[in-house]
Every structure is written in structure tokens, then in C-alpha cells.
Amino acid sequence: MAKIIQFAEYRSKLTLKLPLYSTRVAAGFPSPADDYIEARLDLNEHLIKHPAATFFVRVEGNSMIGAGIHENDILIVDRSIKPTDGKVVIAVINGELTVKRLKLAQNKVFLLPENDLFAAIEINEEMEFNIWGVVTNVIHSV
Amino acid sequence: MIFALVDCNNFYVSCERVFQPRLEKKPVIVLSNNDGCVIARSNESKALGIKMGDPYFQIQSLVKEYNIEVFSSNYTLYGDMSQRIMQILIDSAPQVEIYSIDEAFLDLTDLHEKAEQFSEDLVKKIRQWTGLPVSIGLGPTKTLAKAANHLVKKYKHPTGVFDLSDPAKRTQLVNIGVQDVWGIGSKWGTKLKAMGIENAFQLLNLDPLYIRKKFNIILMSTLQELQGKSCIELEDAPENRKQIIVSRSFGKKISEFSEIKSALANHVVRAAEKLREEDGVASALLVFLQTNPFSQIDPQYHNSITLPLAVPTHDTRLLMQAAIKGLLKIYRKDYWYKKVGVILLKIKQNHHIQQDLFYEPVNNTEKSGQLMQAVDNINQRMGSGTVRYAIQGFRQKWRMRRERCSKDFTTCWDEIPIVLAK
Numbered sequence: 001m002a003k004i005i006q007f008a009e010y011r012s013k014l015t016l017k018l019p020l021y022s023t024r025v026a027a028g029f030p031s032p033a034d035d036y037i038e039a040r041l042d043l044n045e046h047l048i049k050h051p052a053a054t055f056f057v058r059v060e061g062n063s064m065i066g067a068g069i070h071e072n073d074i075l076i077v078d079r080s081i082k083p084t085d086g087k088v089v090i091a092v093i094n095g096e097l098t099v100k101r102l103k104l105a106q107n108k109v110f111l112l113p114e115n116d117l118f119a120a121i122e123i124n125e126e127m128e129f130n131i132w133g134v135v136t137n138v139i140h141s142v
Numbered sequence: 143m144i145f146a147l148v149d150c151n152n153f154y155v156s157c158e159r160v161f162q163p164r165l166e167k168k169p170v171i172v173l174s175n176n177d178g179c180v181i182a183r184s185n186e187s188k189a190l191g192i193k194m195g196d197p198y199f200q201i202q203s204l205v206k207e208y209n210i211e212v213f214s215s216n217y218t219l220y221g222d223m224s225q226r227i228m229q230i231l232i233d234s235a236p237q238v239e240i241y242s243i244d245e246a247f248l249d250l251t252d253l254h255e256k257a258e259q260f261s262e263d264l265v266k267k268i269r270q271w272t273g274l275p276v277s278i279g280l281g282p283t284k285t286l287a288k289a290a291n292h293l294v295k296k297y298k299h300p301t302g303v304f305d306l307s308d309p310a311k312r313t314q315l316v317n318i319g320v321q322d323v324w325g326i327g328s329k330w331g332t333k334l335k336a337m338g339i340e341n342a343f344q345l346l347n348l349d350p351l352y353i354r355k356k357f358n359i360i361l362m363s364t365l366q367e368l369q370g371k372s373c374i375e376l377e378d379a380p381e382n383r384k385q386i387i388v389s390r391s392f393g394k395k396i397s398e399f400s401e402i403k404s405a406l407a408n409h410v411v412r413a414a415e416k417l418r419e420e421d422g423v424a425s426a427l428l429v430f431l432q433t434n435p436f437s438q439i440d441p442q443y444h445n446s447i448t449l450p451l452a453v454p455t456h457d458t459r460l461l462m463q464a465a466i467k468g469l470l471k472i473y474r475k476d477y478w479y480k481k482v483g484v485i486l487l488k489i490k491q492n493h494h495i496q497q498d499l500f501y502e503p504v505n506n507t508e509k510s511g512q513l514m515q516a517v518d519n520i521n522q523r524m525g526s527g528t529v530r531y532a533i534q535g536f537r538q539k540w541r542m543r544r545e546r547c548s549k550d551f552t553t554c555w556d557e558i559p560i561v562l563a564k
Contacts, residue, residue, distance in 0.1 A: 050271070051226075051229070052225075052227075052229040052230050052233075052271055052272065053226070053270075053271035053272065055551075055552060056552075056558045057558055057559045057560065058558050058559070058561070059560075059561055059563050060560050060561070060562055060563065060564070061562055061563035061564035062563060063563040064563045069563060071563070074558070075561065079270060079271050079272065079273070080270065080271050090561050095163050095164030095166070096163070096164070096562060097163065097559055097561040097562065098561060098562045098563070098564075099561045099562070099563050118564075128166075132163070
């Protein structure tokens with residue numbers, strides 16, 4: 001053990017302390033790519049247009065498989081987008097958050113699944129219903 | 143001039159409702175640190191007679207009888223939702239002054255459209271984008287804007303907006319108690335009531351010079367603001383803090399030195415993080431320790447000690463060393479302590495120290511800066527406390543009681559809301 005400690009002390013005496021420059025000094029060759037350097041691709045910038053209105057949710061269940069949404073996927077939800085016919089939305093039905101495809105037809109509101117094993121829901125006055133947000137992307141691990 | 147005061151209705155409760163929609167229209171309350179007192183109520187809870195500040199243990203029978211939903215404060219969630227509202231305001235209005243976690247003043251004087259229409263649209267936008275309901279009061283002064291906001295809520299104006307710009311509308315100020323006027327607390331409120339001034343409208347009709355003589359220039363400014371003369375401007379962003387305080391009451395009283403040391407260590411870590419966020423360095427540090435002053439049975443002891451630091455620093459390890467040294471000096475055994483805390487003092491901007499062109503790092507401050515940066519980055523990405531100093535401890539019996547905290551729906555991947563595809 002004593003030997004190792006001595007070795008460390010011996011090494012530190014070899015280092016030379018140089019004054020630091022507080023500004024960067026240009027180094028290296030001028031690269032032909034210098035004029036074309038751009039920022040790396042940023043997923044946040046690409047996928048999130050309205051950060052204040054964007055939330056992430058996780059899916060439980062398989063009723064939306066036809067839309068490419070599987071159990072455990074993460075959905076990017078943008079609440080600023082107007083929910084229109086055909087959009088995949090997060091809807092609140094009787095106090096629960098659900099994911100469905102929105103159908104507006106003949107002055108009625110329907111929430112459609114994307115899986116033959118599940119039935120469409122027609123919204124009527126007795127139901128507690130509102131749209132929580134519009135799904136813009138699905139994050140699915142393969 | 144036209145000011146707006148935007149604030150969220152029942153903010154903490156409303157945040158919980160966004161992610162748990164089953165709570166809509168139900169009585170809900172949120173409790174303070176240590177699940178002690180009520181700090182937020184839904185309108186349904188207010189209707190049941192629950193008051194702001196009611197100790198939780200006192201209302202437990204009401205909670206049971208009416209199935210009131212109870213939550214511990216989830217500041218992580220509320221902070222994130224607050225940032226969203228403020229971001230929307232900053233992007234929508236010409237000038238914004240953030241006043242508290244859920245309130246902001248706007249200066250709409252230079253707006254190109256009518257302030258009332260703008261405000262109604264803003265209420266709808268915030269509701270859609272975040273799920274949070276807000277109220278907006280308008281007026282030619284900040285005090286009137288705040289009063290208008292109070293009236294929106296009291297009379298449940300359907301658009302969520304009320305404008306006191308028109309002097310004829312100011313007769314409505316008779317519905318605001320004098321102690322509820324912005325800038326008037328309970329002390330002045332009591333004194334004014336003793337003089338026969340019960341509501342804001344009566345106050346408004348007084349002579350400013352008379353008020354200045356009887357009270358002071360601050361109350362005179364408030365009065366002038368009520369009369370429509372703007373004396374209080376929108377404030378710029380506050381200067382960086384000169385002091386950073388981190389302390390917390392213990393969940394239960396503690397006597398063991400090692401546990402107090404571990405609590406203090408956590409506070410130092412947090413304080414140092416805040417210091418680095420502001421790019422500051424501290425030149426002195428204060429540690430304080432106290433028993434519970436409200437206890438009828440525990441002997442009382444409180445003390446503090448200030449330690450100057452050899453070199454201004456933001457390195458958690460150096461701050462930690464000083465804090466522990468201080469604690470050793472003031473700790474007395476055989477007392478039951480309720481609170482320990484640290485205050486970072488004499489804070490200066492970091493770059494003031496590094497102006498020197500040939501600056502030689504002392505104590506390896508360059509390396510320590512990189513280490514601190516790495517620790518901060520990891521803790522920010524993976525949750526605070528991921529990288530910790532051994533001294534902070536693991537069992538942490540002194541932690542706040544927060545038995546009913548909702549999930550971190552917007553800041554933790556494992557806790558994002560579940561949506562059903564069933």
C-alpha cells in the first residue's frame with residue numbers, strides 16, 4: 001500500500017502547471033465543412049410543436065392496434081390541436097382517460113376503436129365526456 | 143394603462159384534476175408540508191365549510207362523511223404546470239410579471255386588440271392547452287386588476303373575465319372586504335374596520351392625504367390605485383438572490399445527531415444546486431437548528447452559526463464540510479429537534495471570479511465545476527437524489543410525511559398517466 005501512495009506523489013510532481021486562457025484559442029485546420037455545419041437532429045424540436053400543451057401518456061390495452069398503437073406504447077399528446085373528425089384523441093369518458101379515434105358524423109360524436117374485438121361508442125348526454133388532447137405520435141419499441 | 147391579473151382557480155386542486163378527471167365536481171383538498179393543513183380546496187370542499195388553513199386532523203370526520211379526496215402537495219407537478227401557464231402568457235402578452243406559482247400580472251397597454259376580448263380568448267386557450275381554469279381581472283391599475291380578479295371568482299363570471307376600467311363599475315368594490323384589497327393585510331384591515339371602513343368601495347372614497355397621515359405612503363398608493371391612478375409598475379425579473387435558504391421541518395421530532403446530519407446534508411445539496419442554477423458562488427454559510435417552539439412538553443433550544451468560506455465556492459463538498467462543522471458546534475444532545483436548515487450567504491456571480499486572464503484554479507475549482515455539472519445533469523435527467531453523497535443517508539426518517547402524493551405525471555417516465563385502449 002505504501003508503495004502505491006509514493007508512486008502517486010511522484011507522478012504529480014511531474015505535471016507542469018500552465019496558466020489557463022480564459023477565452024478559447026482557435027486550433028486545428030480550417031475544415032471544408034465549416035460553412036455547412038448545422039445543428040444535430042433534435043427529436044424534441046421535431047416532435048413537440050407546442051411544449052406548454054404537450055404531454056406524454058402510456059397505453060394499456062390493445063383496442064387501437066389498427067392505428068399502430070400497442071400496449072405500453074408512449075403517446076405524444078398535443079392539447080393545442082383542434083380535435084376534428086378522424087383524429088386519434090385522448091378522451092375522458094366517465095372519469096377515465098381513454099384513447100380512441102374520433103368520428104363526427106350527422107351531428108353526433110362517436111369514439112371508434114381500431115380492433116375488431118371492440119365496439120364503437122356513441123356519446124350521449126348522460127355520459128361524462130370531453131376531449132383531453134390529440135395524439136400526434138406513437139413511440140413504439142420494436 | 144391597462145393591467146391584467148391572471149390566476150388559476152384552486153390551482154393545486156385543478157392540477158390534480160387534469161390528470162385524474164374522476165375528481166371533477168367532487169370535493170377535493172390538498173394538504174401542506176407534512177400533511178398538516180389544508181392549502182387548497184375545490185369549490186365543493188369550500189361548500190362543505192372547509193377553510194383555508196384548517197388542520198387536517200380537525201376535519202377528518204368531514205373527510206370521511208363526504209368522501210372528500212385528500213392529496214399531499216405535489217410541488218413537482220404544480221411547478222411544471224405553472225411553467226406551462228407562464229410560457230403561454232409570455233408567448234401571448236406584451237409584458238408579463240410572474241407574481242406567484244399561479245399568478246401573473248400582464249401589461250396590456252400596447253395590445254392591438256381589445257383587452258377584454260384578448261382575455262376571454264386567453265382563458266379559453268389556457269384551459270384547452272393545459273386543462274387549467276383561470277380567471278382574469280382587468281383594470282387601469284394593478285390593484286384594480288387584482289380586485290377585478292377577486293370579483294370574477296366571487297360572482298362566477300361565465301367568461302372568466304371582469305374589467306374594472308369603467309369607473310361606473312367600481313361600485314362593485316363594495317363587495318370586497320377591505321382586508322382583501324391587494325396590499326392590505328389583517329393588521330391594517332383591523333385598523334381600518336375600527337375606523338368604519340369595511341369594504342374597498344368605502345376605502346376608495348377617502349382622501350389620499352388623510353390616509354397618508356393616518357397610515358403611510360404605501361397605503362396611500364393602494365388607495366390611489368383603487369381610484370384609478372397607477373402608482374405600481376410591472377416588476378422586472380427579480381435580481382439573483384443574495385441568500386439561498388433550504389430547510390424543512392422534520393416529519394417527526396429527532397434527537398440523533400446522525401439523522402440531523404443527514405437531513406442537513408440533503409439541504410446543503412439542494413441549496414448548492416440552486417446556487418449553481420443561478421451561476422453563483424457563496425462566501426459564507428449559516429446553519430441553524432431548533433426545537434419545536436409550539437411544543438408544550440419539550441425543552442426549548444435553538445441556535446445558529448455562521449461560517450465564512452476561505453474561497454467563494456459552489457462546490458457541494460466544500461459547502462458540506464463547512465455545514466457539518468457548524469452543526470457539530472451547535473448540536474446539543476438530549477433535545478428533540480424539529481428543524482435544521484442552511485443559508486448560503488454573500489452570493490456573487492461566478493463569472494466575476496474568473497475574469498483574470500491567467501487565473502490559476504485553486505482547489506481544482508475547474509475540475510470541481512465539471513464534477514458538479516455532471517452530478518447536476520444526472521440528477522436532472524433521472525430524478526433528484528439519483529447521485530447522492532453517502533452522508534445524505536438512505537433511510538431518511540426525517541423526510542416530510544407525504545402519504546397521499548399524486549404521481550409525477552409530467553416529469554417521471556414511470557409515472558406518466560395511463561390511457562386505456564380497452
